[in-house]
Amino acid sequence: MTPSAVRSLLFIVAFLAAMALLPAFIRSEFWLTFLILALYTASLGQAWNVLGGFGGQYSFGHAMFFGVGAYAAAVLQVRFGINPWVTLGAAFVLGGATGAMVGALTFRYGLKGSYFALVTLAFAEVFRVLANTFEFTGAGVGMMIKLAPGAANFQFVAKTGFYFTILSIVAAGLMVAWWLKHSRFGAWLTAVRENEDAARALGVDVFRVKLGAITLSGAMMATGGVFYVQMFQYIDPPLAFGAGISVEALLVAIVGGMGSIFGPLIGAFTLALVNHTTTELIGRAPALSMALYGLLLIVMVTFLPNGLIGGLASLARRLGLRQRSGGDE
Amino acid sequence: MSDAVPPILEVRGLQKSFGGLRAVDDVTLAVPGGSLTALIGPNGAGKTTLFALVSGFITPDAGTVAFAGRQIAGLPAHLVCRAGMTRTFQIVQPFAGQTVLENIAVGAHLHRVRQADAQAHARAVAARVGLADQLDKRADSLPIAGRKRLELARALATDPRLLLLDEVMAGLNPSEIAEIIPIIRSIRDGGVTILLIEHVMQAVVNLAEHVWVLSYGRLIAEGSPAAITTDAQVIEAYLGHGAAARMQAMQVAQ
Amino acid sequence: MLEPQILWPALLNGLTMGAIYALIALGLTLVYGVLHIINFAHGSLLMLGLYAVFFLFKFWKVDPYVALLALVPGMFALGYALQRLVIGRGSHGKDENILLVTLGLSIIIENLALHFFGSETRQIETAYSSAMVNIAGASLTVPRVAASAGALTCCAILWLIMARTDLGRAIRAIAKERQGARLVGIDVEHIFAMSFGIGLACLGAAACFLLPAFYVSPQVGHTFVLVAFTVVVLGGMGSFVGSLVGGFAVGVVESFGGLMLGESLGQIGVFVIFIAVLLFRPSGLFGHKV
Numbered sequence A: 001m002t003p004s005a006v007r008s009l010l011f012i013v014a015f016l017a018a019m020a021l022l023p024a025f026i027r028s029e030f031w032l033t034f035l036i037l038a039l040y041t042a043s044l045g046q047a048w049n050v051l052g053g054f055g056g057q058y059s060f061g062h063a064m065f066f067g068v069g070a071y072a073a074a075v076l077q078v079r080f081g082i083n084p085w086v087t088l089g090a091a092f093v094l095g096g097a098t099g100a101m102v103g104a105l106t107f108r109y110g111l112k113g114s115y116f117a118l119v120t121l122a123f124a125e126v127f128r129v130l131a132n133t134f135e136f137t138g139a140g141v142g143m144m145i146k147l148a149p150g151a152a153n154f155q156f157v158a159k160t161g162f163y164f165t166i167l168s169i170v171a172a173g174l175m176v177a178w179w180l181k182h183s184r185f186g187a188w189l190t191a192v193r194e195n196e197d198a199a200r201a202l203g204v205d206v207f208r209v210k211l212g213a214i215t216l217s218g219a220m221m222a223t224g225g226v227f228y229v230q231m232f233q234y235i236d237p238p239l240a241f242g243a244g245i246s247v248e249a250l251l252v253a254i255v256g257g258m259g260s261i262f263g264p265l266i267g268a269f270t271l272a273l274v275n276h277t278t279t280e281l282i283g284r285a286p287a288l289s290m291a292l293y294g295l296l297l298i299v300m301v302t303f304l305p306n307g308l309i310g311g312l313a314s315l316a317r318r319l320g321l322r323q324r325s326g327g328d329e
Numbered sequence B: 001m002s003d004a005v006p007p008i009l010e011v012r013g014l015q016k017s018f019g020g021l022r023a024v025d026d027v028t029l030a031v032p033g034g035s036l037t038a039l040i041g042p043n044g045a046g047k048t049t050l051f052a053l054v055s056g057f058i059t060p061d062a063g064t065v066a067f068a069g070r071q072i073a074g075l076p077a078h079l080v081c082r083a084g085m086t087r088t089f090q091i092v093q094p095f096a097g098q099t100v101l102e103n104i105a106v107g108a109h110l111h112r113v114r115q116a117d118a119q120a121h122a123r124a125v126a127a128r129v130g131l132a133d134q135l136d137k138r139a140d141s142l143p144i145a146g147r148k149r150l151e152l153a154r155a156l157a158t159d160p161r162l163l164l165l166d167e168v169m170a171g172l173n174p175s176e177i178a179e180i181i182p183i184i185r186s187i188r189d190g191g192v193t194i195l196l197i198e199h200v201m202q203a204v205v206n207l208a209e210h211v212w213v214l215s216y217g218r219l220i221a222e223g224s225p226a227a228i229t230t231d232a233q234v235i236e237a238y239l240g241h242g243a244a245a246r247m248q249a250m251q252v253a254q
Numbered sequence C: 001m002l003e004p005q006i007l008w009p010a011l012l013n014g015l016t017m018g019a020i021y022a023l024i025a026l027g028l029t030l031v032y033g034v035l036h037i038i039n040f041a042h043g044s045l046l047m048l049g050l051y052a053v054f055f056l057f058k059f060w061k062v063d064p065y066v067a068l069l070a071l072v073p074g075m076f077a078l079g080y081a082l083q084r085l086v087i088g089r090g091s092h093g094k095d096e097n098i099l100l101v102t103l104g105l106s107i108i109i110e111n112l113a114l115h116f117f118g119s120e121t122r123q124i125e126t127a128y129s130s131a132m133v134n135i136a137g138a139s140l141t142v143p144r145v146a147a148s149a150g151a152l153t154c155c156a157i158l159w160l161i162m163a164r165t166d167l168g169r170a171i172r173a174i175a176k177e178r179q180g181a182r183l184v185g186i187d188v189e190h191i192f193a194m195s196f197g198i199g200l201a202c203l204g205a206a207a208c209f210l211l212p213a214f215y216v217s218p219q220v221g222h223t224f225v226l227v228a229f230t231v232v233v234l235g236g237m238g239s240f241v242g243s244l245v246g247g248f249a250v251g252v253v254e255s256f257g258g259l260m261l262g263e264s265l266g267q268i269g270v271f272v273i274f275i276a277v278l279l280f281r282p283s284g285l286f287g288h289k290v
């Protein structure tokens, strides 16, 4: 391992340790839920980040992987009585398979940029229509999973159970991002993002690299879907496959900083705080928070293309602080 | 040229048209292993297209390409590179948002899985091309001379047997050219066969053992640099019809 | 099972809706052809137009067709300003960035609508709302017929503007050769904004024709955005004729899809066309390349 890889690994471990200790100091149910939801959004953002941030392939339809995971969990439990922890593994595989299928089609035919974004959106819509049509997935009514509290059923009585579950998922996501920063696959993926022709000239199999990224990204996103179902015990087609989830995933990654390890986390906590503040100021108005998110997206793309992390890094540079490991953390 | 050394690259009857334009027209040439050779020709002659054909970026309409004895025409670019032939781009194509070290490491990763190994190799390559003190700079912050070196370094980091260098000296000032010439020679001395496209005649004369001249897609002459620079056909191709005669007249007058 | 008595009205339904789709898509394809950007906020901006028509009717009893006089210039001005002040600034040379900016725009518009207008679906009730006409045995509502006639008229006007006016010539010049246009002294930024304005003016007209036959809700933009993209992609990005043909084709596919696959599954046809065209024939039916 290079020194910079070791440093950033230590930083990740320290961060996770701090987060693991946090519930001991938090007495309020409200703030625990706040943390759980922020971490959950971060996990979606990290999934998007693998493909969009590191790979430069902006998906507008990541809800399709989320929905596949959510429905895998719901259908396997409700129709086949399978334990939800097992469905987590199944969702991971199915999400990855969905990613591989969509990637094989789109990347084989050389779809890029905006067209890739729109096609992923169309795929998500196809999934939504399918889930909305068939009785097997509960059609338009959606699916409710049976209340069966207990850690063995992935239904925790105490919120801390959900907290540590989502923290583990986030930890796995951080490790994936760390691996992308410090592995050959990651170097190739970033090279593909920066310049496909140059990457090919240096022996990079562009198609396989993109395919790997979308498979991994889809699998990660699907675990977020399972978590959602277990937390809220209900899923329906617009929740699972609608634009809301896709937007949330790309938003936190872009706001925090694409292609960085901690970007999605920073983005998720920033948006959660924005939401919290607007609620405090003007009462519950989720639509206004969303509008504010949209504004944030425009501001970020226009003025801070490297997100908050990139902005902080260049601010630090301008203040003449010593720059360490190039915005690695 | 001498047939003693077996060719590492053998191109036969290579052809490519864009619409009605024959960009590369029935080109046949053989690059001896271990040599340093050059491909020259006026603007639009088809030199870059020939590189793109040989390196798998575009597929030929007709003809064959053999690399180290293996047929590679139609092989995708990344596999050509893995086989040991790496090209650079005339219009530099850096991974703009990445550092110089990261750029070179991408090439180094071809035969090195671990990041530490790839970076170590990248540093060594950077030192060879004179980029050692620029490693942490972003590629898009380099001046043109730096970017050309980066292009060279990245390709070199893939440990190629054959390097195709497309105008690595274009846009450099004379002192920068004087700096890069020994670097290229030392790469060849390290055992890498080099075929370069170059407009800078000073470099061609200085470096190349053998020169091919391309004009309107066709090879019109080949030989030693000295022979080529006095070849009437070549002068005409560069300077227009009748130029050779005029130059001769001028020389006689002097 | 599928007899003419069922097929004919379905076809007519599809064609009338298709005319509206064509008008909506024309704005999109114009913006794409000239600026080479994909305006993801197109559907939300249409929704904004629909609300404007709705409120004009509700508070001032302005007939939707009279509202054309306000909507077309109003949307034009909005488009001009948006391009100059927001969209033109965020690209950094990458078309995906414009897509993200316009996505942000659509999120803002949609959620502001949701906040201020509520999520309910709204319709207007005019004297002619439920009047019917009979076309060779198929009954259509008057607003529906008027909508398609109006949409086609707008397409014709737009075509005239593009073919016969100096503005149209400048726009076409820029679409073909951006640098060259700049060199001969065309104010490119101004023409970009004009094109965007015209694109939105089409939406303004579409809103006036659409509302009497349709409804409005904050989510209605979603219904239209992918449909509009499908039309544009099917016809070939940047192609006028393509948008017309694509509009009718998508309208008919949707109508027959609903008839044969049922209301829910029927929606799938449009998305499948979209994906298939982009994968297998990205130049569309009339375009050159994407």
Ligand SMILES: Nc1ncnc2c1ncn2[C@@H]1O[C@H](COP(=O)(O)OP(=O)(O)OP(=O)(O)O)[C@@H](O)[C@H]1O
Pocket (backbone or CB within 6 Å): B018, B021, B023, B041, B042, B043, B044, B045, B046, B047, B048, B049, B050, B090
């Ligand atoms: N992808 C393409 N499509 C159409 N025409 C092309 C394409 N690539 C190259 N050409 C044309 O083929 C001809 C040869 O181009 P090429 O770039 O190979 O020339 P070159 O010898 O490298 O010139 P230069 O010295 O200017 O780099 C030119 O006329 C060029 O316009």
Ligand SMILES: [Mg+2]
Pocket (backbone or CB within 6 Å): B047, B048, B049, B090
């Ligand atoms: Mg060239």
